[in-house]
Amino acid sequence: MEKLIFISNDDGYSAEGIKQLAEMVRGYGDVFIVAPDSGRSGAGMSISSHNPVRNTFICHEDGTEEKGSLTVWACTGTPDDCAKMAFEKLLPRRPDLVLGGINHGDNCAVNAHYSGTMSIALEGCIKHVPSIAFSSGKTACDADFSYMREVVQKVVKMVLKEGLPIGVCLNVNVPDTNELKGLKICKMGMGDWHEEWQERDHPRGGKYYWIAGYYAPHDENDHESDTWAYEHGYVAVTPIQLDMTAYTAMEQLKKGLE
Numbered sequence: 001m002e003k004l005i006f007i008s009n010d011d012g013y014s015a016e017g018i019k020q021l022a023e024m025v026r027g028y029g030d031v032f033i034v035a036p037d038s039g040r041s042g043a044g045m046s047i048s049s050h051n052p053v054r055n056t057f058i059c060h061e062d063g064t065e066e067k068g069s070l071t072v073w074a075c076t077g078t079p080d081d082c083a084k085m086a087f088e089k090l091l092p093r094r095p096d097l098v099l100g101g102i103n104h105g106d107n108c109a110v111n112a113h114y115s116g117t118m119s120i121a122l123e124g125c126i127k128h129v130p131s132i133a134f135s136s137g138k139t140a141c142d143a144d145f146s147y148m149r150e151v152v153q154k155v156v157k158m159v160l161k162e163g164l165p166i167g168v169c170l171n172v173n174v175p176d177t178n179e180l181k182g183l184k185i186c187k188m189g190m191g192d193w194h195e196e197w198q199e200r201d202h203p204r205g206g207k208y209y210w211i212a213g214y215y216a217p218h219d220e221n222d223h224e225s226d227t228w229a230y231e232h233g234y235v236a237v238t239p240i241q242l243d244m245t246a247y248t249a250m251e252q253l254k255k256g257l258e
Contacts, residue, residue: 003029010116017102098124101134137176189225
C-alpha cells in the first residue's frame with residue numbers, strides 16, 4: 001500500500017504553496033489535501049466551535065508509476081478544523097505523514113504560536129503522526145517555490161524513514177534566496193511583536209482597525225535561534241514539542257505553593 005501524506009495550510013486550497021508542495025512529495029505516496037476555502041493566516045490552533053463547517057470536493061487525480069494520487073477538498077473552517085475533519089471524516093486511512101504549507105511567509109520564532117500552518121503540524125503531532133510545517137520567505141501570491149524542492153524532499157524523506165519522537169514536530173523555514181547555505185538545526189527565537197493598530201473611519205460611522213507592526217528579536221546575535229539562521233541564509237529546522245510544561249519553574253512553585 002502506498003504511503004499516505006496529508007497536507008493542509010492557512011493560505012487556502014488554491015494557493016501556490018500548497019499546490020507546489022503536493023507536487024514535490026507525490027513521488028513518496030498518495031497526497032490528500034483538506035485546506036481552507038480561503039486564507040486563514042494567523043488562525044493558530046483555533047477551531048470553529050460556534051459555526052458549522054462544510055466541505056467541498058475539488059478534484060482527484062489517479063496515481064501513476066512515478067507519483068501517487070492527489071485528492072483535494074476545501075473546508076470552510078480553520079486550518080485546525082481541516083486537520084481534524086481529515087482525520088475523522090475524509091481520509092481513507094491513517095496518514096503516514098502530515099505536512100503544513102508551503103506558507104507564503106516565514107513562521108520563525110514566536111510567530112509559530114500564531115501560525116495556522118504550524119497548527120497543522122501540531123495537530124498531526126497530537127495524533128502521533130510525524131508532522132512538518134514548511135514556510136518560505138516568498139510572500140507573493142504567484143510565488144515560485146521550486147527552489148525549496150530539494151530541501152522539502154530531503155526533510156520528508158528523512159522523516160518518512162526515521163520518524164520523529166512522540167510529541168515532537170518540525171518547523172522548517174526557508175529564506176527567499178537561491179543561495180541557501182544549508183540546513184541548520186535551531187531553537188525557537190524569542191522576541192516581541194510591536195503592534196501598530198491602524199485606525200480608519202468607517203463609512204457608516206465609528207472606527208475600525210487593521211493590525212500591523214513589526215517583530216523584534218530579543219537577541220539579534222543569538223546564532224542558535226531560527227530567526228538568526230533564517231536571516232543569514234540558512235534553512236532553519238526547529239523541533240517543536242507539544243509539552244509546554246516549564247519544568248525549570250516546577251521546584252519554585254512547589255516551594256511557594258505546596
